[in-house]
Amino acid sequence: MKFLDLAKVYIRSGGGGAGCVSFRREKFIEYGGPDGGDGGNGGDVWAEAAPGLNTLIDFRYQQHFFAKSGQHGMGSQMTGKSADDVVLKVPVGTEILEEDEETVIADLTEPGQRVLLARGGNGGWGNLHFKTSTNRSPRNANPGQPGVERTIWLRLKLIADAGLVGLPNAGKSTFLAAVSNARPKIADYPFTTLHPNLGVVGIDGHEFVMADIPGLIEGASEGRGLGDQFLGHVERSNVLLHLVDGTSDDVAADARTILLELGAYSPVLMDKPRVTVLNKIDALDDHTIAERKAALEAEIGGPILLMSGVAKLGVTEVLRALWVRIEPTRRVARDEPEAPWRP
Numbered sequence: 001m002k003f004l005d006l007a008k009v010y011i012r013s014g015g016g017g018a019g020c021v022s023f024r025r026e027k028f029i030e031y032g033g034p035d036g037g038d039g040g041n042g043g044d045v046w047a048e049a050a051p052g053l054n055t056l057i058d059f060r061y062q063q064h065f066f067a068k069s070g071q072h073g074m075g076s077q078m079t080g081k082s083a084d085d086v087v088l089k090v091p092v093g094t095e096i097l098e099e100d101e102e103t104v105i106a107d108l109t110e111p112g113q114r115v116l117l118a119r120g121g122n123g124g125w126g127n128l129h130f131k132t133s134t135n136r137s138p139r140n141a142n143p144g145q146p147g148v149e150r151t152i153w154l155r156l157k158l159i160a161d162a163g164l165v166g167l168p169n170a171g172k173s174t175f176l177a178a179v180s181n182a183r184p185k186i187a188d189y190p191f192t193t194l195h196p197n198l199g200v201v202g203i204d205g206h207e208f209v210m211a212d213i214p215g216l217i218e219g220a221s222e223g224r225g226l227g228d229q230f231l232g233h234v235e236r237s238n239v240l241l242h243l244v245d246g247t248s249d250d251v252a253a254d255a256r257t258i259l260l261e262l263g264a265y266s267p268v269l270m271d272k273p274r275v276t277v278l279n280k281i282d283a284l285d286d287h288t289i290a291e292r293k294a295a296l297e298a299e300i301g302g303p304i305l306l307m308s309g310v311a312k313l314g315v316t317e318v319l320r321a322l323w324v325r326i327e328p329t330r331r332v333a334r335d336e337p338e339a340p341w342r343p
Contacts, residue, residue, distance in 0.1 A: 005156040005233070007059035014042025014067040014083040016121035016144025019129075022075030023137070033136065036073055036127040039144045040080035042120030043067030046087045049108035053091035054198070056156050067118075070144060073126045080123060088117075090154060093236065097153040105152065109159065109236075117152065121145030156233075160198060160211035161326045163234025165262065166243040167254050171279040173197070175243065175309035176212045179319060203319040208326050211237065231265050239273045239325040241318070244296060246280040251292045252299035273325045276300050277318055282308040 017039025024032025045067055065088060071080030090096075096105040096115065106115035124142030131138055164172040180199030197212045211233050234240060242258060244251050255276065262269040278296055281289050289306065296304045305321060307314035 004055050004057045004060055005158075007056040007154045008063060009059055009088070009152050009154060010064045010149075011045045011086075011088075011118050011152060012066045012149040013045050013118035013120040013147035015069040015147045016040070016042050016123040017070035017072040017080040018143045019124035019126035019141030020073035020075060020078075021127045021139055021141045024076075034127040034131050034138055035075055035077045036141055037075070037078040037080065038126050038129075039073045039123030039142075040070030040082040041123050042070050042144065042147050043083035044085045044116060044120045045118040046085055047090055047094075047096055047106065047108065047115050047117055048087050049092045049094065049111055049113045050089040051092060051111040053089065054158070055091065056094070056154055058089075059154060067120060067147065069147070070120070070123050072144075073123065073141070077126075077128060082123070083120065085120075087114075088154075091156055093157050093159040095155045095157060097155060099151040099153070101153050101155075118148040118150060121147050157236055158198060158211050158233040159209070159236050160234070161208035161238050161329075162201075162210045162322050163237035163240050164210065164212045164243065165234065165240055165258055166279075167245065167248075167258065170243040170245045170254075171309045172212050172243055175241075175279070175307075175315070176210060178309045178312055179315060180210065201319060201322075203316070203323055206323055206327070208323065210241075231262075231269065235266065235268060237272065238329045239275060239322055240269070241322060242274050242276045243279045244276065246278045246289070246292055247283050251278065252295045255296060255299050275305065275318065275321045275325070276302065277305045277307045277314075279307050279309060281306050282311040282313060 019039050020036035022034065022036040024035045026032060045065060065086050067086045068083040070083050073080045090108060092108065092111055094108050096108070096117070097103060098105060105117070108115065122145045124144045127138045127141045130140060164176065166172055176197060176199045179201045199210050199212070201208055201210050213231065213233055242255070244255050248254050276296065278293055284292070293304050293306065305314060305318055307318050309315065
C-alpha cells in the first residue's frame with residue numbers, strides 16, 4: 001500500500017427539501033385546510049478516526065464527497081425523508097485543515113473520534129405551518145436551506161512514542177529492523193527510506209511504538225530533500241532518538257545540522273527530550289570511538305550512548321533510555337480522569 005500523508009478533499013453537505021403546498025381534499029370533508037408537509041434535512045458530512053488505517057491513499061482516488069439533499073415534503077402532512085450522512089474514515093492522528101493549509105479545524109487523535117465538517121440544510125416548512133386565524137388557506141411554503149460546500153486538507157501525523165531522526169545513512173532503518181518486526185528497506189546509499197515506517201518495540205516487558213522518517217539534510221526546513229515533508233510524524237512523539245553516523249569524519253557537524261533543521265522546522269521538536277547515540281561503533285576502533293564520542297558530547301552538551309544496530313551492541317541500553325522518558329507519559333495518561341458519561 002502506498003503511503004500518503006496529505007490529501008485535498010472537496011466536501012458538500014446536502015440541501016434541505018422544500019416544504020409542500022397542499023390542501024386536504026377528501027369526500028364529505030369540506031374545507032379540509034392546508035396539510036403540506038415539511039421537507040427532509042440534508043445529509044451532514046463527518047470525519048471519523050478509524051483504527052486500522054495508516055495512510056490517506058484512499059483519498060488519492062476519491063476527492064469529492066457530496067451528501068444528498070433531503071426529500072421534498074408531501075401532502076397529507078407527510079414529511080420528506082432526511083438524507084443519509086457521509087462519513088470520511090481517516091487514520092488516527094489526522095489533522096483537518098482549512099483550504100489555506102494553516103487553520104486547524106480538528107485533530108483526530110483517538111479512535112472513534114468524530115467531527116462535523118459540513119452540516120446539512122434544514123428542510124423547509126410546508127404551508128401547514130403558516131395557517132393562522134386570519135390566513136386559513138396559506139399558499140406559501142419555505143424552500144430548504146442550501147448545503148455547505150468547502151475545500152479541506154487532510155494531513156496525517158503518525159502517533160508514535162519515539163521518533164528516529166538523523167542524516168541519511170545514519171542507520172535509522174537498520175536500528176528499527178533490529179528492534180522490531182518492521183521491515184524497512186535497507187541499502188548502502190542515501191535516501192533509502194522514502195516514507196515513514198512504524199515498528200512496535202519491546203523492552204523489559206514494556207512496548208512502545210517507534211517511527212522512522214526519511215533522513216534530513218542541510219536545508220531540509222527550506223524544502224530540500226524528503227525529510228521536511230515527514231517531520232510532522234515525529235511531532236507527536238514523546239522522545240526523539242538522534243542517531244549520528246560514527247563513521248563520519250565530522251560527527252559534531254552532522255549533529256549540528258540535525259539540531260538546526262529541527263529548530264528551524266518547529267520549536268516544539270527542539271523542546272522534546274532527546275537521546276543522542278553514536279551509531280556504527282562496530283566499524284571503529286576504541287581510540288576513534290573515544291575521540292568521536294568526546295567531540296559529540298562537546299557539541300550536544302550532554303551524555304552520548306554508543307550503539308551498533310547491525311551488531312546489536314548497546315541496543316538494549318538505548319531502548320531503556322527511551323523507555324525512561326516514555327514511561328512518565330504513560331503514567332500521566334493512566335491517571336487522567338475519564339470524561340463523565342453523557343447520553
